[in-house]
């Protein structure tokens with residue numbers, strides 16, 4: 479398992495080892511003990527989520543659950559590829575409002591660990607992209623919050639084709655200046 483810290487050091491990229499042979503590969507996609515040894519963290523995941531986005535350029539996000547239902551997430555892409563983004567919404571953080579991003583895909587097997595206190599979203603880079611992620615708190619619709627993916631203040635370098643399809647909720651999401659629930 480290879481771990482890389484991003485410019486916001488609490489967000490990690492994790493690339494599990496792949497054992498390749500004539501059949502294909504084998505990989506441990508989650509190993510609690512190893513994750514703890516390497517990061518010092520021991521998130522308690524309670525729910526696994528899986529989404530399929532048919533079109534390239536689909537944007538989902540930016541989403542978070544407000545306290546006390548905040549979620550840390552461990553995101554991976556077994557089919558296709560995404561540009562995955564995390565935005566720091568921790569009020570006291572020196573990197574408040576800043577974002578980090580990475581390409582996650584079936585080729586690299588890389589995962590992003592997004593801690594509590596961040597909004598999360600992605601743009602699909604290929605058709606029929608599937609995203610699977612573990613979360614540390616159950617879905618709580620009352621605490622579901624959105625931040626507009628294209629808010630210019632965030633300066634996220636989305637690809638030109640981003641936003642070809644998105645949900646009504648995401649198209650109506652407020653900008654950072656209008657958010658009231660931070661961490």
Ligand SMILES: Cc1cn([C@H]2C[C@H](O)[C@@H](COP(=O)(O)OP(=O)(O)O[C@H]3O[C@@H](C)C(=O)[C@@H](O)[C@H]3O)O2)c(=O)[nH]c1=O
Pocket residue numbers: 527529538539540541542551598599600616617645647
């Ligand atoms: C997130 C979620 C949604 N749902 C339902 C509610 C709704 O009817 C349907 C689709 O929900 P959404 O439109 O919010 O799905 P989606 O836009 O894919 O939401 C996800 O986006 C990514 C970026 C995240 O980080 C996730 O935490 C989650 O917010 O699924 C659940 O039952 N459980 C869940 O945990």
